[in-house]
Amino acid sequence: MARPQTIAEKILAAHAGLEFVEPGQLVLVRVDFLLANDITAPPAIEAFRKMGARRVFDRSRLALVPDHFAPARDVAAAELLRVTRDFAREHDVEHYFEVGEMGIEHVVLPESGLALPGEVILGADSHTCTYGALGAFACGVGSTDLAAAMALGETWLKVPPTVRFEFTGRLRPWVSAKDLILHTIGRIGVDGARYQAMEFAGPLIEAMDMAGRMTMANMAVEAGAKTGLVNPDATTLEYVAPRARRPFSPARSDPDARYEAVHRWDVSDLEPQVSLPHSPENVVPVTEVDPVPIDQVFIGTCTNGRLEDLRVAARLLKGRRVARGLRCLVIPGSQAVYLQALREGIIEAFIEAGCIVSTSTCGPCIGGHMGVLAEGERAVSTNNRNFYGRMGARGAFNYLASPAVAAATAVLGRVAHPAELGVPVEEVA
Amino acid sequence: MRELRGRVHRVGDDVDTDVIIPGRYLALTRPEDLARHVLEDLDPELARRIRPGDVLVAGKNFGCGSSREHAPVALKAAGVGCVIAGSFARIFYRNAINVGLPILECPEAARELEAGAAVSVDLTRGAIRDEGSGREYRAAVFPPFVLEIIRAGGLVPYVRRRLGGDGEAVS
Ligand code: SF4
Numbered sequence: 001m002a003r004p005q006t007i008a009e010k011i012l013a014a015h016a017g018l019e020f021v022e023p024g025q026l027v028l029v030r031v032d033f034l035l036a037n038d039i040t041a042p043p044a045i046e047a048f049r050k051m052g053a054r055r056v057f058d059r060s061r062l063a064l065v066p067d068h069f070a071p072a073r074d075v076a077a078a079e080l081l082r083v084t085r086d087f088a089r090e091h092d093v094e095h096y097f098e099v100g101e102m103g104i105e106h107v108v109l110p111e112s113g114l115a116l117p118g119e120v121i122l123g124a125d126s127h128t129c130t131y132g133a134l135g136a137f138a139c140g141v142g143s144t145d146l147a148a149a150m151a152l153g154e155t156w157l158k159v160p161p162t163v164r165f166e167f168t169g170r171l172r173p174w175v176s177a178k179d180l181i182l183h184t185i186g187r188i189g190v191d192g193a194r195y196q197a198m199e200f201a202g203p204l205i206e207a208m209d210m211a212g213r214m215t216m217a218n219m220a221v222e223a224g225a226k227t228g229l230v231n232p233d234a235t236t237l238e239y240v241a242p243r244a245r246r247p248f249s250p251a252r253s254d255p256d257a258r259y260e261a262v263h264r265w266d267v268s269d270l271e272p273q274v275s276l277p278h279s280p281e282n283v284v285p286v287t288e289v290d291p292v293p294i295d296q297v298f299i300g301t302c303t304n305g306r307l308e309d310l311r312v313a314a315r316l317l318k319g320r321r322v323a324r325g326l327r328c329l330v331i332p333g334s335q336a337v338y339l340q341a342l343r344e345g346i347i348e349a350f351i352e353a354g355c356i357v358s359t360s361t362c363g364p365c366i367g368g369h370m371g372v373l374a375e376g377e378r379a380v381s382t383n384n385r386n387f388y389g390r391m392g393a394r395g396a397f398n399y400l401a402s403p404a405v406a407a408a409t410a411v412l413g414r415v416a417h418p419a420e421l422g423v424p425v426e427e428v429a
Numbered sequence: 430m431r432e433l434r435g436r437v438h439r440v441g442d443d444v445d446t447d448v449i450i451p452g453r454y455l456a457l458t459r460p461e462d463l464a465r466h467v468l469e470d471l472d473p474e475l476a477r478r479i480r481p482g483d484v485l486v487a488g489k490n491f492g493c494g495s496s497r498e499h500a501p502v503a504l505k506a507a508g509v510g511c512v513i514a515g516s517f518a519r520i521f522y523r524n525a526i527n528v529g530l531p532i533l534e535c536p537e538a539a540r541e542l543e544a545g546a547a548v549s550v551d552l553t554r555g556a557i558r559d560e561g562s563g564r565e566y567r568a569a570v571f572p573p574f575v576l577e578i579i580r581a582g583g584l585v586p587y588v589r590r591r592l593g594g595d596g597e598a599v600s
Binding site: 024026027028047050051052053142144145147148151152156158194195226 | 496498519522523524526527569571572574575578584585587588589591592594
């Protein structure tokens with residue numbers, strides 16, 4: 001007899017050839033898609049060779065996305081990029097994203113129809129969990145694990161228990177998906193979901209667009225989770241259907257599935273949230289942040305570098321000026337996002353406001369290039385981590401916020417509530 | 430699978446990967462060099478006392494901290510035949526299996542086994558036996574594919590074997 005399971009359990013059971021799985025169980029699963037970037041691909045390629053593997057199990061099920069230090073920021077990066085490029089050529093890897101097609105991996109894969117509901121996706125990058133927003137079981141692994149999966153098309157996983165987070169209520173103006181996930185991490189802490197699968201649900205998630213869901217799933221790992229998932233629904237299918245590059249079969253949690261815990265949070269009173277240096281769990285309402293001068297605002301990354309994010313930021317920046325002495329960097333998450341933003345006049349609005357707009361790359365998110373911070377500088381960023389030294393100097397200060405808060409901050413020169421700009425309110429989530 | 434036999438060495442709760450192999454040695458690449466420094470901040474003599482096949486018994490959350498694979502590699506190279514702990518940190522757990530270091534989660538055995546005791550471990554059955562008292566403890570049994578990875582000596586040799594050694598998939 002079938003027994004109730006969560007979406008995570010169903011996907012793992014289906015890929016292990018089992019009827020059901022239990023939390024804690026070790027399973028050998030078939031993988032649908034694999035991913036590595038310019039930093040993690042070279043060690044994976046080396047391990048792949050050590051394993052004596054001569055070909056990738058399926059050349060259409062691996063993506064190599066040079067995004068962290070690409071376009072090559074220096075000679076060392078150029079060498080790493082070449083290792084990845086040569087491997088892609090040698091193995092005729094179907095989804096290799098060269099400069100010109102590239103973008104941040106977790107923006108590019110969903111928009112290219114390469115991450116799909118019901119799939120098991122492994123990526124040699126911790127934010128691979130982003131694809132949970134589409135209803136995939138996706139998690140980050142080490143380069144050796146990835147190499148084994150590249151060779152065999154399978155991997156072993158321990159089934160995580162699932163914790164469900166239901167969001168209810170009516171969001172206040174300018175409160176977005178980013179605020180919900182920051183709030184969640186603030187409440188449960190950076191190890192609050194250690195080794196668990198987080199399932200995001202409830203009326204507010206059901207009403208949320210795919211960009212917002214990806215923002216939330218993206219940061220599941222910041223709460224220590226193995227992955228974060230949203231049950232696929234009409235919104236998911238509408239997004240996926242025109243893009244999908246493979247057939248797929250969505251799974252959904254059964255209504256009576258067993259959860260490790262269920263949190264039901266009414267977030268009607270929630271203000272935009274900010275995570276203070278130097279941990280994602282130091283979350284406070286935007287109104288409680290000290291009005292110290294901010295040196296840099298960065299709008300982009302796999303958390304908030306999608307078109308919807310840029311639209312919100314542009315609504316606030318359009319017709320205004322970036323505060324004197326503040327640098328505002330905007331980095332669209334992919335070429336497609338960039339192009340569409342250009343067509344909508346968003347890029348123009350940014351440039352007229354005094355921002356710079358750069359080609360898609362992770363760039364400053366890991367202090368890589370395109371805006372590294374100096375000692376003592378303060379930055380408000382739409383990314384996902386604000387550890388010491390994450391965006392440059394160890395003594396720099398990194399605040400995490402939504403695109404709306406980042407844009408308002410860029411205009412006012414201090415961490416600001418978007419409402420302070422007096423822009424007409426719209427539903428933003 | 431063959432039984433493991435050895436003497437117990439005990440460590441406490443929350444032994445992190447920096448204690449297992451301090452960051453200052455991460456430039457070392459040969460397992461045998463790493464092995465000489467294993468757990469040295471906890472007990473500088475321990476590495477020399479470990480005989481091949483000995484069993485390391487730990488409290489809860491063993492291997493917490495960074496994701497360095499050096500930690501299980503160093504333990505294995507030092508001669509540790511098996512780690513028994515109340516619980517393991519997630520990444521260490523995965524890394525240990527991937528480098529072929531047998532690990533067993535068994536809070537009872539972790540509590541009761543005394544330093545110096547002679548124990549035997551049967552991984553196939555998840556059985557831990559205190560030779561002195563004759564007491565047997567049971568840990569969760571690994572599925573066959575995990576035993577195969579451990580038996581092969583880790584993920585790299587396991588994949589190599591699965592590929593039939595000649596680089597072509599055999600299954
Ligand atoms: S944008 Fe930042 S968090 Fe996302 S993949 Fe790049 S470096 Fe990692």
